[in-house]
Amino acid sequence: MIVILAEKPSVAREIAMLVGAKTKKDGYIEGNGYCVTWAIGHLVSLAMPEDYGFQGFKREALPILPRSYLLLPRKIKKVNKYTSDPSALKQLKVIDRLFKRCSEIIVATDAGREGELIFRYIYQYLNCDKPFKRLWISSLTEKAIKNGLQNLKEGSEFEGLFRAGHSRSRADWLVGINASQALTVSMNDSVYSVGRVQTPTLSLICKRYLENTSFKKKQYYQIELQHSQDGVLFKSFSNDKWDDKQRAEQTFKLIQKQSEVKIQKVETKTIKEESPLLFDLTSLQKRANELFGFSADETLSIAQSLYEKKFITYPRTSSKYIPEDLWSEVANLLKVLSDDSRYSNLLLKLKLSRLNKKIVNDVKVTDHHGLLTTDRLPSAISAKEESIYHLIAQRVWEVVFEPCVKKQTEVTLNILDYEFSFKSSSIIEFGWREVRKELSTNEEVVIDLPDLKQGDKLKIKEVKTLEKSTRPKALYSESTLLSAMENASKEVENKSLQSVIKDVGIGTAATRASIIETLLNRDYIIRKAKSLVPTEKGLKVYEIVKDKLISDVLLTAKWESAFKDIEENKINMEDFHRQIEDYTSEITSELLAIKPVTETDDLSCPKCKQNTLQLREKVVKCLDTDCNWVLFREICGVKLSIDDITDLLEQGKTKLLKGLISKSGKKFEAYINLKEDCTTGFEFKSK
Numbered sequence: 001m002i003v004i005l006a007e008k009p010s011v012a013r014e015i016a017m018l019v020g021a022k023t024k025k026d027g028y029i030e031g032n033g034y035c036v037t038w039a040i041g042h043l044v045s046l047a048m049p050e051d052y053g054f055q056g057f058k059r060e061a062l063p064i065l066p067r068s069y070l071l072l073p074r075k076i077k078k079v080n081k082y083t084s085d086p087s088a089l090k091q092l093k094v095i096d097r098l099f100k101r102c103s104e105i106i107v108a109t110d111a112g113r114e115g116e117l118i119f120r121y122i123y124q125y126l127n128c129d130k131p132f133k134r135l136w137i138s139s140l141t142e143k144a145i146k147n148g149l150q151n152l153k154e155g156s157e158f159e160g161l162f163r164a165g166h167s168r169s170r171a172d173w174l175v176g177i178n179a180s181q182a183l184t185v186s187m188n189d190s191v192y193s194v195g196r197v198q199t200p201t202l203s204l205i206c207k208r209y210l211e212n213t214s215f216k217k218k219q220y221y222q223i224e225l226q227h228s229q230d231g232v233l234f235k236s237f238s239n240d241k242w243d244d245k246q247r248a249e250q251t252f253k254l255i256q257k258q259s260e261v262k263i264q265k266v267e268t269k270t271i272k273e274e275s276p277l278l279f280d281l282t283s284l285q286k287r288a289n290e291l292f293g294f295s296a297d298e299t300l301s302i303a304q305s306l307y308e309k310k311f312i313t314y315p316r317t318s319s320k321y322i323p324e325d326l327w328s329e330v331a332n333l334l335k336v337l338s339d340d341s342r343y344s345n346l347l348l349k350l351k352l353s354r355l356n357k358k359i360v361n362d363v364k365v366t367d368h369h370g371l372l373t374t375d376r377l378p379s380a381i382s383a384k385e386e387s388i389y390h391l392i393a394q395r396v397w398e399v400v401f402e403p404c405v406k407k408q409t410e411v412t413l414n415i416l417d418y419e420f421s422f423k424s425s426s427i428i429e430f431g432w433r434e435v436r437k438e439l440s441t442n443e444e445v446v447i448d449l450p451d452l453k454q455g456d457k458l459k460i461k462e463v464k465t466l467e468k469s470t471r472p473k474a475l476y477s478e479s480t481l482l483s484a485m486e487n488a489s490k491e492v493e494n495k496s497l498q499s500v501i502k503d504v505g506i507g508t509a510a511t512r513a514s515i516i517e518t519l520l521n522r523d524y525i526i527r528k529a530k531s532l533v534p535t536e537k538g539l540k541v542y543e544i545v546k547d548k549l550i551s552d553v554l555l556t557a558k559w560e561s562a563f564k565d566i567e568e569n570k571i572n573m574e575d576f577h578r579q580i581e582d583y584t585s586e587i588t589s590e591l592l593a594i595k596p597v598t599e600t601d602d603l604s605c606p607k608c609k610q611n612t613l614q615l616r617e618k619v620v621k622c623l624d625t626d627c628n629w630v631l632f633r634e635i636c637g638v639k640l641s642i643d644d645i646t647d648l649l650e651q652g653k654t655k656l657l658k659g660l661i662s663k664s665g666k667k668f669e670a671y672i673n674l675k676e677d678c679t680t681g682f683e684f685k686s687k
Contacts, residue, residue, distance in 0.1 A: 003102040004036045004135075005095065005119060007109040010308050011140065012038040015108055018145050027094030035098050039109060043088045043095075044121040046173050047072045050082075059185050063178045063588040065581055069170060071125040096126050105132035106152065112316055112367050112510065113567075116158055117165035134158055138314040138368045140307060141375060161367075164567035167576060171559065172196050174584045179550050182591035183541075189616035192541060193522050194550055194591075196559070197507045197515050199541075202524055203551040204484050206534045206542035208476050215472030221248035223255060225413075225420055226462040230450035233461075236261075236413055236420040245467075251418065252465045258415055260457045265412040272403040275432035277320035278359055278370025279395050281509040282486050284315070284388070289479040292387055293530065296478050296513035302388045303371075311378045312392055316510040317368035321361040326369060330355065330400065336375050337393055346397055349434060355400040356432075372396060394435050401432035409449055413458065424449055475531035478516060485512050488557035506556045536641055544594060550587045603649055605629050607678040613649075620645055629678060636660040640672070648674055653683060 004019070006012035012029065013036075016022070020032030028037035047070035049056055054064050073089050075082040099105065105128075109115035123132070132155040137148040175196040183192040223238040242248035279287070284303065285296040294302070303315035322330075338347040359370060373393050381389065405428040413420040424445045433439065439446040452458070476484065484490070486505040507515050516532070519525045524538035534542065545551045565571045603613045608627040613620050622629040631648075633640045637660065644654045653673040660668050671683040 001102050002034050002104050002106060003095075003098045004034060004106040004108050005122070006036065006038045007115055007118060008040065008308070009038045011108065012036045014140055014310075015135075015145060018142060019149070027091055028098060035102065037095055037098055038091070039095075039118050039122060040087065040091055041074075042118055042121070043074055043092055044071050044125045045074055046070070046169060048075065048082055049177060057181050057185055059592060062182055062185070062592065063174075063585050064181075065174070065584065069173075071121055073125075092122070092126070095122060099123075099126055099128045099130060102130060105130050106135055106149075107132050107155065108135040110316070111136045111138065111314065113161055113165040113168070113508075114510065116161045117169060120162045120166070131155070138317075139310070139312075139372075139374055141310045143375070160567040160569055163573045164563045167566050167573050168563050170577060171580045174580055175550070175587070178584050178588045179591060182588045183544070183594070186592055186594040187544075190618060193518075194541070194545065195518075197511070197556060198518050198522075199545060199550050200506055200553045200556045201481075201485060201515050202519055202534070202538055203542055203546060204553065205476055205481065205519070205525055205532055206539055206546070208473060209534050209539075212472045212475050217469040217471075218243070219245075219467065219469050221245055222466045222468060223248070223252055223418075223420075224464040224466050225255075225261065225460050226464070227458055228461045229452075229458060232447070232450050234422060234424065234445075234447060234449065236411070236422040237466075239419040239421055241468075248465055252463060254416055255418065255460075256463045258460060260459050261413045261415040261420065263411065263452055263454055263456045263458055264414040264419070266452050266454050267410045269408050270428065271406050271408055273406060273431070273433075274403050275356055275358065275398050275401055276395065278322070278372065278399055279392060280317050280320050280370060281315055282318070282482050282512065283320070284371060284391065285513065286479040286482050287391060288388060289477060289482075291391070292384075294384070294388075295516070295527075296482060297517045298384075299388060300513045302384055306378070306381070306385055306389055309378070309381070310374055310376050311381070311389055312374060313372045314368045315371060317366070317371060318509040319364060319366045319368060320370045321359050321364040322369040322372070323362050323365050324360055327357065327360050330372075330396075332375065333373055333396060334400065336377060337373060337396065340377060340393075342390070343393070343397060346435060350400065356402055359399050397435045398432040401434060402429070404431035404433045405429040409452075411449075411452055415460075475528075475533060477530045478532060481516065481532055482512055485515075488553050504557045504561045506553060506560065508560065536639075545591075548587065548590050549583065550591070555583075603646065606649055606674060615642070615645070631680065635672060635680075636662065644672070648672060648680070656685060 004012070004015055006015060016029040016031075016034070016036040019034045019036065021029045021034045021036050022032075023030045028035050030036075049064050051070055051072060052064070052066055054061050072084070073092055074085045076085045105123075107116075107119045109119045111134075119132075133152040134155055134157065135145075135148045136153050137144045172195065176194070179194040179199075180192060183194055184190070221242045221244075222240075225236045227234055227236065238251075240251075242251070281300065281303070285294075285299045288294040288299040289296065300315065303312065306312045307315050334347060334350070337343045371392050373389070373396055378386070378389050406425045407428055408423065408425050410423045411421060422445070424447045425440070426446065426448045427433070427439060474480070485507055488504060488506045505512075516525075519538070520527070522537075523535055524541060525532050525534050542551075549555065562571060562576055566573050566576060605611045605613055605622040605624070605627060607629040608622060608624055611622050611624045611627065614623055616633075618633055620631040620633065631640075631645070633645075635657075638657050640648070640654065644657070647654050653671045656669055656671055658669045660670060662668055669685065671685070672680050673683045675681055
């Protein structure tokens with residue numbers, strides 16, 4: 001009997017149907033010499049510190065460096081402790097029985113680093129020694145699964161992938177457990193979570209937020225001319241920008257008296273805009289965030305659903321290319337897509353014998369190729385699934401079209417020795433832009449200009465003075481944060497080090513969404529409109545760790561590179577692990593040495609009026625044990641900020657707080673006021 005282990009029940013059912021296993025049992029499907037079972041994600045993981053006998057959150061116990069790593073069934077948190085997940089224990093018993101009965105195992109977990117780790121941890125935990133082969137596919141269509149089963153790979157081919165996954169798992173455990181406990185022990189006011197990838201990511205967000213909010217805008221002035229010729233309206237702008245408003249207005253008055261301007265220079269060139277590459281997961285998440293406002297995690301979830309429904313290929317890919325042997329399938333995919341009325345006209349505009357082949361590159365295909373649609377058109381899918389599907393489908397069309405050809409024109413004007421200029425583009429051949437009818441992806445002006453020649457005069461229709469200001473770097477959106485994580489070298493200020501981590505990011509395509517969600521769940525960041533901004537707690541953690549190794553973007557990116565080297569057997573896994581242990585010891589010492597600054601400089605106790613108050617994560621308290629005045633910072637579900645506390649103590653009440661929740665669960669708004677006896681109460685807005 002052969003056991004096939006899938007990652008999810010839905011995938012197991014598809015495979016079971018194709019191998020002729022039809023009898024449903026508890027936890028598996030049996031028939032035709034096969035038993036198809038499933039893992040339900042990570043059934044087995046690295047043990048927690050207490051499983052080794054370590055007492056958590058004790059200064060003297062840190063750093064925790066196990067001699068060997070225990071594997072245990074997945075745990076879930078109940079009340080204040082972790083216990084084994086009953087559903088994981090039950091499924092592991094099923095898998096154990098099947099492994100003992102079988103002659104061979106086919107590994108059908110997701111074809112990637114985490115999928116490999118899911119199987120290997122189960123295999124090791126159950127002390128299994130049965131031979132196994134790998135089903136390595138990028139699509140769950142019937143054709144792909146059948147082809148994969150006929151061309152199974154030897155399990156030994158994926159030792160490198162397992163080593164990389166195991167190294168990543170141990171590194172995250174060491175850094176996350178030790179750094180979080182060390183910071184929590186040092187601060188002694190709340191539980192803090194820090195990690196190998198989440199803390200550098202938090203640092204990116206906080207640093208950008210502080211740059212943005214501390215930016216001092218500078219006003220400047222520019223003059224705009226409006227023109228109309230041959231029925232075409234267009235604008236030109238002064239090359240000069242004035243800091244002095246008075247000088248700008250003087251120039252404006254001089255120019256306002258003129259009725260025309262001389263064309264000094266006309267430069268025209270033809271450019272080709274190459275078609276984009278296929279989506280990888282990160283670029284799909286970025287585009288979906290820009291167009292639809294979807295979070296990275298939401299896009300991944302939608303794409304995973306489309307994959308499991310067999311409408312797209314494997315989504316957790318970091319490649320934008322396909323191998324040569326897959327190129328012949330592309331024309332068939334286009335024919336399938338053309339059955340959708342949205343794309344039927346596109347097939348007529350393509351010459352299938354001369355498709356753009358730029359996405360074919362065997363060298364640049366990683367574990368999986370770029371995202372493709374499959375030979376099945378979707379049906380019965382949600383509106384959000386439809387949005388993501390057609391984003392991918394449109395990209396499949398775009399990549400095979402010829403470049404978009406544009407005429408770019410730059411015109412320089414002269415009036416009273418002041419130069420004005422404007423740029424515009426017009427499309428000669430749409431090429432790949434035929435798909436979305438999107439004329440430009442940036443702020444360029446796309447317009448068919450009238451015939452303009454050097455030396456000609458151009459009439460001025462209107463003159464304006466524009467008041468502008470310099471802008472800070474924008475706050476991160478999920479799209480721009482994903483770009484920063486993907487291109488970590490650009491965030492390193494030392495130019496000589498940028499080349500060291502060129503093309504290396506922090507996190508992976510498959511994990512970046514979960515890192516952002518972790519920061520949101522830890523209350524370190526919030527979504528504000530389209531931006532990601534740090535909370536008071538997030539900024540506090542950043543201020544503590546910003547100059548520590550734990551927040552070093554460069555180091556984290558170099559580790560991602562090291563995991564790839566481990567996979568390719570370029571560096572030894574155990575040598576790398578010793579480096580991680582040394583690093584863990586160093587960051588633990590750094591964090592344990594932190595002396596929390598919790599006293600407020602300018603707020604004194606309202607009760608004894610003598611002592612400085614101590615500000616903690618959950619309370620504000622007087623340091624005098626005889627006075628012992630205390631204020632709990634969370635009131636009816638709303639946490640008081642430092643500004644709220646300052647207003648309360650200095651003005652007697654906070655600003656109007658919204659979103660307070662009563663005992664009955666109803667929302668209300670009120671001021672928090674300070675009573676004569678130094679207790680607090682509510683003050684409601686007068687109607």
